[in-house]
Amino acid sequence: MKLVNKLLMAGAVLALAACNDPSGLGGSDGASAGAGVIGTGLPSDPTSVAYFQQAVGDRVLFAVDQSTISTQNQTVLDGQAQWLKANSDFNAVIEGHADEQGTREYNLALGARRANAVREYLISRGVAADRLKTVSYGKERPIEICSEEACYERNRRAVTVLSSGLTG
Amino acid sequence: MIRILTGLLIAAALFPASLMAQDGPLRIEITEGVIEPLPFAVPGFVPDTPEAADTARQLTQVIAADLTGTGLFREIPSSAYISQITDFAAPVQYADWKAVNAQALITGAVGVSGGKLTVRFRVYDVFSGAELGNGLQFAGGIDGWRRMAHKVADAVYSRITGEGGYFDSRVVFVSESGPKNDRRKRLAIMDYDGANVQYLTDSSSIVLAPRFSPTGDRVLYTSYESGFPRIYVLDVGNVKRRVLQQTDGTMSFAPRFAPDGRTVLFSLEQGGNTDLYALEIASGRQTRLTNAPSIETAPSFSPDGKRIVFESDRSGSPQLYVMRASGGEANRISFGQGRYGTPVWSPRGDLIAFTKQNKGRFHIGVMRVDGSEERLLTASFLDEGPTWAPNGRVIMFTRETQGEGGRASLYSVDITGRNLKPVRTPDGSSDPSWSPLQN
Numbered sequence: 001m002k003l004v005n006k007l008l009m010a011g012a013v014l015a016l017a018a019c020n021d022p023s024g025l026g027g028s029d030g031a032s033a034g035a036g037v038i039g040t041g042l043p044s045d046p047t048s049v050a051y052f053q054q055a056v057g058d059r060v061l062f063a064v065d066q067s068t069i070s071t072q073n074q075t076v077l078d079g080q081a082q083w084l085k086a087n088s089d090f091n092a093v094i095e096g097h098a099d100e101q102g103t104r105e106y107n108l109a110l111g112a113r114r115a116n117a118v119r120e121y122l123i124s125r126g127v128a129a130d131r132l133k134t135v136s137y138g139k140e141r142p143i144e145i146c147s148e149e150a151c152y153e154r155n156r157r158a159v160t161v162l163s164s165g166l167t168g
Numbered sequence: 169m170i171r172i173l174t175g176l177l178i179a180a181a182l183f184p185a186s187l188m189a190q191d192g193p194l195r196i197e198i199t200e201g202v203i204e205p206l207p208f209a210v211p212g213f214v215p216d217t218p219e220a221a222d223t224a225r226q227l228t229q230v231i232a233a234d235l236t237g238t239g240l241f242r243e244i245p246s247s248a249y250i251s252q253i254t255d256f257a258a259p260v261q262y263a264d265w266k267a268v269n270a271q272a273l274i275t276g277a278v279g280v281s282g283g284k285l286t287v288r289f290r291v292y293d294v295f296s297g298a299e300l301g302n303g304l305q306f307a308g309g310i311d312g313w314r315r316m317a318h319k320v321a322d323a324v325y326s327r328i329t330g331e332g333g334y335f336d337s338r339v340v341f342v343s344e345s346g347p348k349n350d351r352r353k354r355l356a357i358m359d360y361d362g363a364n365v366q367y368l369t370d371s372s373s374i375v376l377a378p379r380f381s382p383t384g385d386r387v388l389y390t391s392y393e394s395g396f397p398r399i400y401v402l403d404v405g406n407v408k409r410r411v412l413q414q415t416d417g418t419m420s421f422a423p424r425f426a427p428d429g430r431t432v433l434f435s436l437e438q439g440g441n442t443d444l445y446a447l448e449i450a451s452g453r454q455t456r457l458t459n460a461p462s463i464e465t466a467p468s469f470s471p472d473g474k475r476i477v478f479e480s481d482r483s484g485s486p487q488l489y490v491m492r493a494s495g496g497e498a499n500r501i502s503f504g505q506g507r508y509g510t511p512v513w514s515p516r517g518d519l520i521a522f523t524k525q526n527k528g529r530f531h532i533g534v535m536r537v538d539g540s541e542e543r544l545l546t547a548s549f550l551d552e553g554p555t556w557a558p559n560g561r562v563i564m565f566t567r568e569t570q571g572e573g574g575r576a577s578l579y580s581v582d583i584t585g586r587n588l589k590p591v592r593t594p595d596g597s598s599d600p601s602w603s604p605l606q607n
Contacts, residue, residue, distance in 0.1 A: 102486075103510050104552065106479065106509050116440025135396050140351070147571045
């Protein structure tokens with residue numbers, strides 16, 4: 001029953017979510033990877049995608065060339081794991097990204113390392129492995145576009161993008 | 169004597185470099201780095217009939233642009249001429265061309281009849297007062313006039329430098345549009361000089377790093393069409409594509425053909441770790457070449473197919489390594505300061521081009537295959553992804569500008585670091601791959 005309600009709601013906001021995302025937080029940063037992309041719902045609903053993105057936090061950042069999960073990242077990922085365990089009708093694709101310093105190929109591999117580090121951590125916190133996929137966008141999908149560390153540090157990220165578990 | 173060739177495709181073989189090399193003083197040694205370009209004159213090719221006039225004029229312009237574009241030649245403007253060429257068969261007045269300091273003179277004639285184009289040309293060493301090689305004729309469809317111009321220019325370049333040419337070649341690349349945080353990419357192909365751009369895919373998903381097959385008939389590339397990066401192979405003739413490598417839960421990227429065109433090297437990522445694999449296209453048989461927790465990517469074969477140069481961060485930072493084509497132990501060849509990536513073996517086998525990142529700047533460079541004699545050819549905010557001209561004397565690469573308005577475009581530079589210049593494309597562009605000379 002709960003799932004049905006949520007999917008109906010998701011359907012209702014889908015059209016909005018697709019074009020109305022000024023925060024830069026919503027949805028997938030790249031092409032839709034994996035199962036169906038879904039609406040974000042209301043941030044006040046703790047079972048909504050919006051809540052996951054904003055209250056739990058859908059992304060962690062990395063140091064230059066690194067894929068280590070920092071203590072700060074662990075807190076965010078602990079929250080993600082808890083949420084995913086409580087909302088088992090969602091799966092996730094973890095998108096790894098790099099900043100623009102570095103070659104295209106190396107950054108693809110580096111983004112994969114980051115995405116996988118997050119996936120491993122979530123699994124270690126009890127999320128079922130078959131609910132978590134990874135993809136790397138390397139330096140192809142920056143969210144910040146200046147060529148300074150202030151932007152780079154926000155681009156070196158792994159984003160946990162929720163997808164409906166029904167088709168995943 | 170004029171040799172009549174019926175096809176477009178035979179000319180290069182008729183002029184082996186070793187013969188050209190003996191043709192007197194008119195000679196450029198490319199490897200020494202040319203500081204003073206050789207002056208040449210290419211008076212408008214003579215149209216056989218009035219209807220051939222336009223084609224003759226355009227063809228002459230492309231020949232001149234090819235030659236001057238190398239940085240090795242300088243065109244004497246026609247306003248300086250003291251005599252004209254109105255009859256292709258008439259004897260050349262060497263004194264008139266000496267007087268305007270044209271060291272090389274290229275004359276030609278163009279015939280158009282029934283959609284067919286014929287081009288005849290001769291090259292003269294003005295100061296020796298002799299013809300350089302024999303006259304030559306190309307024939308083909310009128311649509312192929314640019315290719316015929318490139319063929320003529322290749323022959324001239326070859327006769328004067330003793331090296332193979334590179335003008336009758338194509339480049340496959342990624343055409344880019346849109347802002348930096350919403351970049352659209354699609355595959356495109358063009359002549360080496362930026363003419364005749366055609367699009368091979370749409371921009372509905374990210375496409376990266378196309379690579380020509382050794383005969384130029386197919387292109388490998390990475391696409392996010394499935395939501396995950398996978399390697400595709402595209403037939404240039406009919407623009408049909410198929411996925412070449414897919415294993416669920418993995419990413420495949422950085423593909424490159426073996427010199428025989430039957431095997432593909434690529435990077436496969438599993439569980440966050442990227443290693444090198446070889447895939448036999450016909451059988452689908454996949455062989456693992458490296459097995460390390462580090463990143464192994466950007467592989468490129470030596471032209472004899474015996475060795476592979478690649479990029480790895482096994483030492484702690486990305487560096488270049490060479491190993492046998494079957495895998496096994498690898499020798500590090502890059503030892504300078506900074507990080508090295510995207511190594512590409514020269515078609516001549518003598519050099520490896522690479523991307524280098526050092527102190528916040530990017531460079532395209534070359535080194536010998538043992539890593540010695542490293543030479544940086546460029547420097548900018550972001551230069552990457554070198555590809556070799558078919559003759560191994562020129563490199564094309566991606567240059568991206570800094571900041572919010574950052575835009576990627578193609579540049580070329582010769583292996584001495586001279587003649588750095590942009591390659592004109594309609595939109596932003598990246599990831600060039602240079603074809604072999606066309607047949």
